[in-house]
Amino acid sequence: MKKKTLVPLIIFLLGICLVSLIVYKTDAHEKEQRHITAQLNVATYGERIKNEITNGIEITDTLKQILISEDGEIHQFETIAGNLMSDSIESVQLAPNGVVTDIYPANEKEAGKIDLIHDKDRGKISCYARDNHTIITQGPFKLKQGGYGIAVRNPVYLKDKNGHEYFWGFTIVILRVPDIFSDSISALSSFGYEYKISKTDAPWSDTYKVVYQSDGQINHPVSYTFTIGDENWKFEVTPKSGWRNATLLIIIIGIFLTISLLLSVLTRVWLVAKEHKKKFQILARTDSLTNIYNRYGFDEFAEKMIQKNPKAHFVAALLDIDDFKFINDIYGHNYGDRALKNLADSMKTFFPSDALLGRNGGDEFCILLPNCTFAEADIQLQKFTKLPKSFSYHGKEHAFYISLGYAEYPTFASNRSQLMRCADAALYEIKLHGKNGCMVYREGLRSGARKQLGFAFKDIAEHLPGAFIIYRADKEDDELFFANDEFLHMSGYKDIDELFRLTKKSFRNLIREDEQQQIESSIWEQIDSGNENDYIHFHLRKADGTYFSVLDHGRIVENPQYGKVFYVLFIPLKFFVYGNPMYYWMNFSSCRTMGIIEHLPFYFIGCISLLIVGGLIMIRKEIK
Template identity: 35%
Template sequence: MKLNHKDKKIWLIFTICFAIASIAISAFFYAQEIDGKKSKAYQIAEAYAVVLKRDFSYVTSSTATMEKLVIAENGQVSNRDFKHAAKLLKKDYVSLIELVPNGVVTNTYPFQPSGKNNDLNKVKEAKQVLDFVKKKKQTVIYGPMPLLNAKRCVVVMNPVTLKNGKFWGYVMMTVTLPDVYEHTLKSLREMGYDYCIDTNKSPLSKKKVQVESSLGKGKTFKYAVGYTFSYGSCQWTLNIAPQGGWRSRKALLLWGLMLVIDFLISGLLYLLLHTREQKEELDRLAFQDSLTGLLNRRGFLKELNRRTKLDPEQVMTMAFIDLDDFKFVNDVYGHVVGDLALKNLARHLMQVFPENSLLGRTGGDEFCVVVPSDDAAAKELIEQAVEGVQEFTAYDKKIRYTISAGYADYPSQADSIKQLTILADEALYAAKIHGKNAAKHYAPRMKRITRAQLGFNVKNVAHGLPGGLMIYRADGHSREILFANDYLIDLLGCQSYEDFLAYTKSSYDNFILKEDFAAAEQAIAQQRKEKLTDPDKSLALNYRVRTKDGRLLHLSTLGRYVEDEYYGDVFVVFFLPGDLRLIRIDH
């Protein structure tokens, strides 16, 4: 379709401007990505510099070990002792170990015949380095230098001073390159990096020479990222760059994509297609739960209505499923772990129910599933989903939880989807009332259950008790206090639960008077043993406690070990009002 001059001009201006913007944005993203890659390369260079230090550290520590031998023998090391020690210290990349008293080589391993080069004082450059080592009393890495086998080496020089303070000489180890750090260079190559290592030959030289290069001897590469570090009294620089240079495939793809968009957006067809895609994406977001990926309540009901319209006579079972004590999981482990629990539950449900089931998260920790099958098959699937304890790992901790479900059948129990939803919901609350971790099939008697019954919690119970209540960990490692009611807090003269924890230092060990602790502990330990044969047996015990204001109280208690799915073994203690002496502790 042809355009008039005005529209064509607008189209050309828009196309050119968009193309320029595409190039500019691509160039910006290219620069950003390259900067990111260089930053990452610098971190890698820094990390591998540490690895290079570690590669040399064995040699320097070995020279230090040989130094201790020389000092222990007061400088008179027998050839036998030297050979034995050197044999233990030698590695594949250590080609030679030498004792050099006053700059003259006297002992070598492997054995080297004596020659004119044994007196290093006669070699000018070597003499200068030896004098530096002696003066600074520092270990020095000297090299690189060529070897006869076309390889190179460096010499690690360690000064030795005897116990009497007299300078004795040097311990030297000749290290073959690149053998000592070949695994490090191999790792860099496997990560996709070229490398170049430079160093000054000795502490007396400022000029750096190339030690290694993945591109070949003497070759360097441009735009490398380098990290410089000190080791052996010399400055080392590790330069790295990606193999093939700094490239940004993402920026190239982005540029190409933006050019394609530039051409597509110039036509009305693209505008219409783009509008339709936007609408579809908005529909998806409107009907999908962003956390679990399941349908949300709106999407679930829409899909359920669509299915029932297609087949109004279809037999189905609807189940409401939720995570037991979800508020507890959120409060104890945090909302991030709570979200992970919901995602874990969603995965579990998707694994249990067949693909033709309709599954959604209808709100909070509540999920809904519609199983298009007969009552018996649906019951088996729902009970399988609820059975047992679910478990996942978050931040190196194993999190356990249970689920409950209530379900009803269509059309045998309900004559409409609305009624089916009500019946399944009532069945779920029946499961909650009857102890949770259960699947309840709807029965008419469930109509008598009121939701107010679920609002009665442990705090309400503890507040109404005619005595004190405390719960603490009893797993053998900790006696951390987990709960105390207001009666007990007031009894000890504390102003609040936080004040109570501060006074007892959050531990049951600090609750009992020290003079009564041993006897009480013995009785508690005995009760724990008896729990194995009689799990319902309670322990009656008397002991004394000191209140915050200094008063001494005699308390009578009843206690029992309980295994909790979240805290493990806990001990529940009820403090009886008055002075009931059930087991007397003599004071």
């Protein structure tokens, strides 16, 4: 009898423990998934809201360009403003010298003509826009016709006859709230989210003011921030039903407390897994670093696009970062990743929304432009190639460059694979012609056969038989970039970090203190005289603070990223002894740079020795 009671009790208690564990795990998982989904939605619709506001602001840019082109005059203002109006625009205004004089529509005129610079409510922020050459937004404020509005003021600057810039005034647009971003918030509401849009009171303020929000409660929201002009905006969302799925928890408890509902629980788990599988399929097509398609996703969608419109024209482009291996070796992979992400962000910003963007892997990216010929794409791709690109390293911006090759379907290719091979051939052709450029595929380029473009920087640095360093050639602020293992071993530094730390990344600190001024003067005298390839003799600092005599062979080159750069090879003078002809040659080279006349006899001895050795070699060849 006890067994019949105890066993069911134990099973029941174990069942309660199992239910508790399952409930806990399910709750944590659902919260995580809701946060992930909410984060994706807030980022997607936050960016849409930013674009919708920016589209409204572009009206002021249009008026500004007209004013600049017409030297401060704008004719037929009402006609132009009428063409720029939309349902989300309350009015368009001009304010020469900060005083509103022209307003469209006309029924707003009397109420809106104010001196923005001296107005107590608008003066401070208007002066900020004028003095800082930046667009400002102010609001929200009540509109007479009902609802709320945000004023956008865009300062306009012209040049007088002497070429001096002066403040003309403002181009202004009043945006209706929430009409300007109604599509985005309507979509979010239908997806079951509460939302709030807020902005800073002023560019100099950290206090946020609500622009528009839904009626429900905002609890523990996820947010997305963006900047318009010098002002920060924040978009926050939270699920209407909260972060916890209480209904699911009740169902699971009921199912696992009764044996009869166990199959229903397993079925629900299978359905949830199937739903998650779709999400993971999306993630499988996306590059995690750049948030654009990976190679698998790009190839799949490119194939579908071309098959769907086989008679349409497409332009495919392949591009990569020039000397990306150098960026990774010098700055590290984290900063290489920054360069990749910045390049992807510039692609997303520059190319239209219907363009297909992908990352093939490494530093290679791909683009597919639909309904486009190579003649139409040429200006666009040339412009993107020349667009400045950079990444931040220790507070400084470092530029990098790209090479791009492109081809057209169906002019040069009958399918996607062949199209990409043609673009690949054009890319590597531009690589062979000096990089940092853009080239269209043409007949005669070999597709699918990549040529050897060079060795990896690391391979050269490790295997070059000599000690060398690379540093920026700057009289006031030189900077060490690199030293190979041979140099570190020769000078006793355990690694490049110790070299940078002890020298403060300065070549000057490798020279013995009493020689620094003389050596630097000699180096720059050579350069200023047009000699960019010569020898210098000095005493080099070792890691332990001692010095030894070296001869350096320096060459200065113009680098597109860093300006003038020194490549320096070091030779310890202990390797050259009396009796070796090279010793006398090196001493003569030292004489040229140090001005030591007493080395001249060594030069003549060295020359005679070289002639004798050369003669013996010739005689030996003749005898053979």
